Amino acid sequence: MVDPGPKVWLGKDGILRVQYPQDFNLTLDVMELVHRKRLELMATPCPLLIYADTVASAEYEAQQFASREDVAELITGMGIIVRSVFTRAMSEIFMRFHRPPYPTRIFKDEQPALEWLTQFLPRDSGAPDAGDAS
Numbered sequence: 001m002v003d004p005g006p007k008v009w010l011g012k013d014g015i016l017r018v019q020y021p022q023d024f025n026l027t028l029d030v031m032e033l034v035h036r037k038r039l040e041l042m043a044t045p046c047p048l049l050i051y052a053d054t055v056a057s058a059e060y061e062a063q064q065f066a067s068r069e070d071v072a073e074l075i076t077g078m079g080i081i082v083r084s085v086f087t088r089a090m091s092e093i094f095m096r097f098h099r100p101p102y103p104t105r106i107f108k109d110e111q112p113a114l115e116w117l118t119q120f121l122p123r124d125s126g127a128p129d130a131g132d133a134s
Contacts, residue, residue, distance in 0.1 A: 006030060008037040011049075014121050015114065016042055019051035026058040031065040038074070045076045047117040049110070053083045055090065063094050067101075077103040077120030079113035 007019045018034055020026065065071060078100060082088045091106050103120065107113040 006034050008034055008041065010041045010046075013114070013118070015047045015049050015117050017049045017051065020053075020055050022054055023056040024054075025056055026062045028059055028061040028065055031062045035065075035071055043074075044122070045074050046122065047077045047079070047120040048075050049113055049117060050078065050080045051110075052080055052087055052091065055082075055087050058090060058094065063097070066094075067099075069101075072101050075100070075102050076122070077117055078105075079117050080104070080106050081108070081110060081113055082106055083108060 004021055006021070006024070008017070010016050016038060018038075024030075080091050082091055088106060095104055095106075105113070105116060107116075
């Protein structure tokens with residue numbers, strides 16, 4: 001069976017989402033792929049929700065990539081959903097040694113994560129003002 005890889009999409013709420021498959025191994029190549037997909041969907045800073053329910057491993061190089069300045073400047077806040085004790089411990093280690101320069105929290109469920117991330121949505125939606133109608 002072919003590994004489906006991560007799914008990356010932009011929600012109608014303006015929050016970018018990345019979902020990793022069950023027992024996934026997070027490599028540098030995967031992080032670079034997710035970053036390219038992210039840029040195709042949204043090239044401006046926005047909040048990010050990571051579904052890492054049961055990520056099996058994360059390479060050191062992948063963790064470093066996530067903390068790079070050009071990657072980090074596109075993230076206004078990040079919520080990570082984890083359900084396994086192992087993945088939670090891995091996420092906490094990542095945050096301790098590769099502290100992202102943006103607010104980051106770990107959650108067990110999607111709804112609290114989404115509620116927390118809404119505060120990091122851009123204030124200006126880019127929509128024209130009512131007086132700008134042409």
